[in-house]
Amino acid sequence: MSPRASVANKRWLGILSCHAFRGRYRKFHGSSPMLGFIYSWPLDFLPRKAPSPRFISTIKFGANIPDNRGGNYKYPAWDCRHGRVLLRDNWTPTHLVVWDPMTGRQRKLKVPTSMGYVDGATALLCAASDCDHRACHAGPFQVVFLGLDLTDDDNCVAHARVSSPVTGDWSKSCSDVEWSDMSSSLQLAPDAFIDSMPSILVENALHFMLTHDDDDSVEILKYDLSSNCLSLIDTPLSGAIISGSTILMAMEDGSLGFAHVDKVTLNIWSRQLDANGKASWTMRRVVELINLLPFQNTNKRLRLVGSVEASDIIFITAELGIYEVNIKTLQWKKL
Numbered sequence: 001m002s003p004r005a006s007v008a009n010k011r012w013l014g015i016l017s018c019h020a021f022r023g024r025y026r027k028f029h030g031s032s033p034m035l036g037f038i039y040s041w042p043l044d045f046l047p048r049k050a051p052s053p054r055f056i057s058t059i060k061f062g063a064n065i066p067d068n069r070g071g072n073y074k075y076p077a078w079d080c081r082h083g084r085v086l087l088r089d090n091w092t093p094t095h096l097v098v099w100d101p102m103t104g105r106q107r108k109l110k111v112p113t114s115m116g117y118v119d120g121a122t123a124l125l126c127a128a129s130d131c132d133h134r135a136c137h138a139g140p141f142q143v144v145f146l147g148l149d150l151t152d153d154d155n156c157v158a159h160a161r162v163s164s165p166v167t168g169d170w171s172k173s174c175s176d177v178e179w180s181d182m183s184s185s186l187q188l189a190p191d192a193f194i195d196s197m198p199s200i201l202v203e204n205a206l207h208f209m210l211t212h213d214d215d216d217s218v219e220i221l222k223y224d225l226s227s228n229c230l231s232l233i234d235t236p237l238s239g240a241i242i243s244g245s246t247i248l249m250a251m252e253d254g255s256l257g258f259a260h261v262d263k264v265t266l267n268i269w270s271r272q273l274d275a276n277g278k279a280s281w282t283m284r285r286v287v288e289l290i291n292l293l294p295f296q297n298t299n300k301r302l303r304l305v306g307s308v309e310a311s312d313i314i315f316i317t318a319e320l321g322i323y324e325v326n327i328k329t330l331q332w333k334k335l
Contacts (some may be wrong), residue, residue: 012267035101037306037315037322037335038077038085053077053087055101055333065140071124079124079198080308083137084328086124098124098166100137107166109177120147123199123206124127140165144206145179146223148194155187158230160223182221186230189214194221201309202256207248216240220248220256236260236269238279244303252312259314259327261302264290266316268327285327289316293323293332297326 053076054227067162075087075097087097090312096109126133127140143163148156165176188210204226210219218241220233236258237246249268250258256271258281266287289295289302293316300319307314312328315335320333325332 023168036082048215058094060098075276080121080202081124081198082126082133082141083135084124084141086122086143088122096122096143097325098141098143105138108142109163110165111179120145120148121194121199121208123201125201125206140167143167144199144223144225145210146190146199146221148188150190154190156190156192158188158221159183160184160230162225162228180228183228183230186221186223186287188232195308197247200256200295200307202250202251203254207256209246211241211243213246217241218246220258233271236283244301244305247304247307247314249307249312249314250282250309254310256309259304259307261289261304261316264288264295264302266314266325266327287325287327287330289325290329292325293319 008196012201029289033079036055038053038055075095077085078088079086081146083100083102085101088095089200096111098107098109100106120303123144123146125144126136127142128136131139142165144156144160146159150156150218160183162180164180166177183333189212191213193213195211197209199206199208201207204238205222206247207223208221208223210221210232212218218235218237219237222231222233223229225229233256235246237260240275241260245262246258247258249259251257251270253270258271260267266289267283268284270284272282273279295318301318305315305317311326313324313326316323316325320334322335323332324335
């Protein structure tokens with residue numbers, strides 16, 4: 001009814017499209033429904049003339065992803081947060097696009113070429129102060145660029161840089177955006193690389209999954225936005241981890257979560273502070289998925305493909321498709 005009213009009456013259109021209305025709407029109705037998900041084809045497996053990424057709608061909502069070349073090739077998606085999507089050109093890693101899928105607006109950014117990382121990740125977040133993130137997708141934003149650099153003596157060093165808050169006309173290019181000085185460096189194992197999963201924002205810090213080539217173990221690389229410092233966090237699992245079996249989560253209670261699927265058993269941990277202020281992992285939930293989802297072949301491998309920040313919702317791929325699972329209520333639905 002609201003879209004029809006906005007088309008028929010200009011006054012209604014102004015009310016429904018204003019920033020204040022969107023904020024009141026989300027405050028009354030709670031979290032917005034998931035409009036869809038974005039899937040990027042791996043470069044080595046990109047079908048001929050297939051766009052990358054693709055927007056897969058879960059409701060009656062369409063979105064046109066920006067095209068970087070005017071042809072079939074498009075920017076792969078790197079992050080999605082606070083109503084915006086961050087796209088990055090794999091062929092020219094210094095070119096970024098921030099896209100608002102609700103309005104179709106986009107803003108191009110240029111990362112300093114002096115960064116020169118061999119491996120890296122990019123994150124996007126709202127830059128408005130004291131924001132509840134209910135309707136801030138048209139406001140100022142920041143981009144965090146995290147990179148791993150191999151030194152001459154084959155050591156791996158992590159650095160991070162943050163863009164200045166980007167405001168103004170989204171239709172203009174932002175090639176002159178200012179970037180902060182590099183954060184304090186953090187030396188990592190030479191075989192470390194950043195997992196392709198998007199970052200997780202918890203307590204004003206971004207968390208990235210690190211994987212090690214030599215033994216397939218995982219760690220968590222934390223970047224504190226307040227102190228501009230990098231640090232390492234151990235995971236609740238040790239030893240080799242099967243690719244695709246773990247994800248990081250921003251739990252509903254505001255803690256950092258870690259999910260791992262072992263055959264058809266889902267284990268959830270959260271990182272909690274004790275009375276002395278020391279953080280440690282606590283087992284949150286064990287879910288037998290065979291009793292929850294309609295699996296026909298339990299020998300098929302399950303994969304964790306993502307989560308919804310500030311909620312207890314994860315996404316699992318199985319032989320029958322993609323499932324959204326609420327680990328708190330154990331409700332699920334096929335997407």
